[in-house]
Amino acid sequence: MTAIVSIKNLHKHFGNFEALAGIDLNIKKGEVVCIVGPSGSGKSTLIRCINQLEPFDDSSKVKISGVDVRQDETARAEVGMVFQSFNLFPHMTIRQNIVLAPMRVQQLSEQKANAVADELMRRVGIESQADKFPRQLSGGQQQRVAIARALAMGPQVMLFDEPTSALDPEMVGEVLDVMRDLAVSGVTMMVVTHEMGFARQVADRVIFMDAGKIVEAGAPDKIFDNPEHQRTRDFVNAVLQH
Amino acid sequence: MYSSAFRLRDTAAYILALLLLSGSASAAEITVGANVGNVPWEFQDAEGDYVGFEIDLVKEVAAKLDASVEIVNIPFSGLFSAVQSGRIDIAISSITVTDRRLESVAFVQPYYDSAQSLTVDSQSDIASLDDMRDKVVAVDTGSTGDIWTTANTSQYDFAEIRRFEGIVPAMLDVQSGRVDGYISDIPGLEYFIRDKPYFTVVQRIETGERYSMILARGNPLADQVNDVISELKRSGFVAQLHREWFGSEPLPDSSTVSVIDRPLSTSVGGTDAGFVQTFLNWEVLLNSYPLLLSGLSVTLMLGAISIAFGLMLGLFVALVRMYGMRSASIAAKVYIDIFRSIPILVLLIVVYYAPPFAGIELSAFTAAAVALSLVSGAYTAEIFRAGIEAVPSGQFEACHALGLSYRHTMTDVILPQAIRVVIPPLTNNCINVIKDTALASVVAMPDLLKQANQAQALEANPTPLIVAAVMYIALLWPLVIMVGRLEKRFRQEFSQ
Numbered sequence: 001m002t003a004i005v006s007i008k009n010l011h012k013h014f015g016n017f018e019a020l021a022g023i024d025l026n027i028k029k030g031e032v033v034c035i036v037g038p039s040g041s042g043k044s045t046l047i048r049c050i051n052q053l054e055p056f057d058d059s060s061k062v063k064i065s066g067v068d069v070r071q072d073e074t075a076r077a078e079v080g081m082v083f084q085s086f087n088l089f090p091h092m093t094i095r096q097n098i099v100l101a102p103m104r105v106q107q108l109s110e111q112k113a114n115a116v117a118d119e120l121m122r123r124v125g126i127e128s129q130a131d132k133f134p135r136q137l138s139g140g141q142q143q144r145v146a147i148a149r150a151l152a153m154g155p156q157v158m159l160f161d162e163p164t165s166a167l168d169p170e171m172v173g174e175v176l177d178v179m180r181d182l183a184v185s186g187v188t189m190m191v192v193t194h195e196m197g198f199a200r201q202v203a204d205r206v207i208f209m210d211a212g213k214i215v216e217a218g219a220p221d222k223i224f225d226n227p228e229h230q231r232t233r234d235f236v237n238a239v240l241q242h
Numbered sequence: 243m244y245s246s247a248f249r250l251r252d253t254a255a256y257i258l259a260l261l262l263l264s265g266s267a268s269a270a271e272i273t274v275g276a277n278v279g280n281v282p283w284e285f286q287d288a289e290g291d292y293v294g295f296e297i298d299l300v301k302e303v304a305a306k307l308d309a310s311v312e313i314v315n316i317p318f319s320g321l322f323s324a325v326q327s328g329r330i331d332i333a334i335s336s337i338t339v340t341d342r343r344l345e346s347v348a349f350v351q352p353y354y355d356s357a358q359s360l361t362v363d364s365q366s367d368i369a370s371l372d373d374m375r376d377k378v379v380a381v382d383t384g385s386t387g388d389i390w391t392t393a394n395t396s397q398y399d400f401a402e403i404r405r406f407e408g409i410v411p412a413m414l415d416v417q418s419g420r421v422d423g424y425i426s427d428i429p430g431l432e433y434f435i436r437d438k439p440y441f442t443v444v445q446r447i448e449t450g451e452r453y454s455m456i457l458a459r460g461n462p463l464a465d466q467v468n469d470v471i472s473e474l475k476r477s478g479f480v481a482q483l484h485r486e487w488f489g490s491e492p493l494p495d496s497s498t499v500s501v502i503d504r505p506l507s508t509s510v511g512g513t514d515a516g517f518v519q520t521f522l523n524w525e526v527l528l529n530s531y532p533l534l535l536s537g538l539s540v541t542l543m544l545g546a547i548s549i550a551f552g553l554m555l556g557l558f559v560a561l562v563r564m565y566g567m568r569s570a571s572i573a574a575k576v577y578i579d580i581f582r583s584i585p586i587l588v589l590l591i592v593v594y595y596a597p598p599f600a601g602i603e604l605s606a607f608t609a610a611a612v613a614l615s616l617v618s619g620a621y622t623a624e625i626f627r628a629g630i631e632a633v634p635s636g637q638f639e640a641c642h643a644l645g646l647s648y649r650h651t652m653t654d655v656i657l658p659q660a661i662r663v664v665i666p667p668l669t670n671n672c673i674n675v676i677k678d679t680a681l682a683s684v685v686a687m688p689d690l691l692k693q694a695n696q697a698q699a700l701e702a703n704p705t706p707l708i709v710a711a712v713m714y715i716a717l718l719w720p721l722v723i724m725v726g727r728l729e730k731r732f733r734q735e736f737s738q
């Protein structure tokens with residue numbers, strides 16, 4: 001079976017600065033991968049390259065279900081993305097936020113798009129907020145809307161870039177709960193996170209990045225309890241002390 | 243070109259002065275208003291000094307009264323209000339004595355018998371008024387030429403009357419072919435074309451008009467000036483001026499040589515018109531109302547069209563500037579910068595007067611709409627750009643991640659948010675465009691300001707201008723209030 005996400009020799013430069021220094025990574029269907037690492041290590045950049053928010057070097061290749069993201073514009077619609085800052089559309093209701101892309105990109109009828117939206121709003125627990133505007137919701141609720149909006153396109157893989165970092169502590173749990181449910185139900189996920197507890201519990205694989213490279217990857221137990229590399233050990237110790 | 247630009251600025255200065263109602267000049271100094279450029283009566287010579295038949299005359303009159311003279315340049319249609327408000331003591335500008343004018347201002351005895359004339363391009367085949375059937379006539383706003391032409395339009399079947407603010411812009415349009423003939427005072431015309439063989443005066447139109455100076459009603463200076471003029475006629479000074487400026491002897495029985503009575507108003511009533519009589523004259527208001535309404539509709543039409551085109555142009559230019567290819571983006575920026583730095587009045591005159599020389603015919607309305615749209619488009623583009631840039635980049639990224647096309651990203655997500663930011667500045671821009679339509683009067687557009695000017699000259703009373711001001715305010719005040727409300731609402735929306 002081919003990988004859902006296949007990354008080969010990914011290099012990314014910002015001017016002369018090399019933010020990604022050769023990343024090779026395959027993600028299987030249904031796999032949940034958490035990406036951890038110090039600030040500036042290239043985690044966000046990696047995720048943003050996958051759905052073409054950042055261009056990358058010519059020699060590199062990123063494929064979604066075998067389709068080169070640079071060759072086929074529609075490939076990015078196969079990738080759902082959840083941002084740290086939600087990025088909901090403030091002039092639209094929750095329902096409108098969710099149905100926009102299915103109707104515009106997949107040409108779903110309003111009726112069908114609404115059915116999809118109803119199902120997803122129930123799934124992330126915001127069904128009673130359908131006709132409110134984003135600013136009327138709490139941060140946790142807004143992030144759950146953002147998850148539903150991304151899921152509405154039926155993506156093959158969901159990317160999360162620190163989805164709980166902008167939230168008040170008491171709201172982190174409700175978002176992680178939704179993500180846990182997604183993981184259990186078989187959604188393929190790549191999650192950049194500082195929530196080590198979540199990573200340990202949910203991830204099939206944890207990837208530790210530093211200076212634009214994957215230093216170490218493996219099962220959560222291995223990375224958190226028994227890392228091979230000194231850099232991984234230092235990072236894990238520093239994070240777990242908090 | 244520039245003379246008409248300056249004239250308009252003077253109109254503005256004059257209106258300001260009118261509103262401030264500055265008091266009369268001191269007795270030792272006589273302030274004289276004149277429509278400078280009205281050859282050979284009052285104009286500037288090569289050194290920039292004011293010269294002319296009436297300048298010489300008024301200076302001599304002042305000298306006999308032991309007073310000094312200060313000349314103020316005021317457009318013809320503004321002279322009456324300037325006298326009435328006390329801003330100036332005397333107005334000269336080959337002003338014809340009419341009963342209408344006598345009701346509002348005082349005249350001294352006339353000193354020149356005149357007539358109107360039809361001037362055409364020498365190459366045209368118009369030989370007389372009868373050839374002007376279905377043709378376009380140029381006149382000076384509110385002048386006796388205007389009055390005569392308006393009264394005789396049906397008799398001669400003129401197609402249209404275009405109103406100008408002086409001989410130079412009117413003659414430019416005769417030359418460019420936009421108008422077919424110019425009806426104006428004969429002495430000025432003959433003097434103006436004496437070195438311009440490409441114009442010909444084809445007909446003298448007898449109107450029995452006589453020129454004199456005006457003062458405010460009840461101003462005691464009028465009798466003194468009148469006495470001095472009698473004296474100057476007897477001494478041959480006025481006849482000498484005629485020889486000097488026209489190169490010919492005045493006719494024996496003409497008002498240039500014979501002493502005559504001061505023309506007085508035939509209507510009974512107080513000699514000194516009060517504030518309300520002058521500025522809020524009900525009768526004048528009723529007379530001029532239709533004219534003002536037609537002006538208002540032209541102003542609204544021109545404003546609406548310029549705003550609509552400016553919006554489309556501005557949005558297009560903003561998008562090209564932000565997302566177009568490099569060369570297109572640079573072109574958009576150059577356009578924006580140029581049209582934001584060019585004064586609208588200058589652009590208007592260029593757009594109106596330049597294309598005919600390249601064989602392109604633009605009507606006054608089209609020229610004004612083009613100029614206003616171009617400038618409005620430049621400002622609108624910058625407003626849209628600021629609005630789009632105010633939308634956080636996360637919004638673009640979310641659209642991209644959802645796979646939305648560029649068009650849908652713009653129409654569904656970015657522009658609806660940008661609109662909220664841009665509506666207050668856009669409304670401000672609309673207000674400016676509507677105000678700027680008043681500048682179109684320089685290219686003979688019958689807009690609200692132009693019609694008000696014409697009406698106030700015809701009535702010799704400033705009430706139409708006051709009414710026009712009220713109309714502008716009634717039109718724009720709601721917009722101004724709306725801007726304030728919208729700004730407040732969007733501020734609240736975004737702060738949440």
Ligand SMILES: Nc1ncnc2c1ncn2[C@@H]1O[C@H](COP(=O)(O)OP(=O)(O)OP(=O)(O)O)[C@@H](O)[C@H]1O
Binds near residue numbers: 019042045
């Ligand atoms: N647009 C940009 N221009 C220049 N440099 C950038 C840009 N975006 C990121 N970088 C640099 O690339 C490197 C990787 O950035 P990235 O945002 O991927 O880090 P990260 O691992 O997500 O860090 P954090 O945990 O702080 O989010 C950093 O050194 C950053 O300064």
Ligand SMILES: [Mg+2]
Binds near residue numbers: 043162
């Ligand atoms: Mg990051």
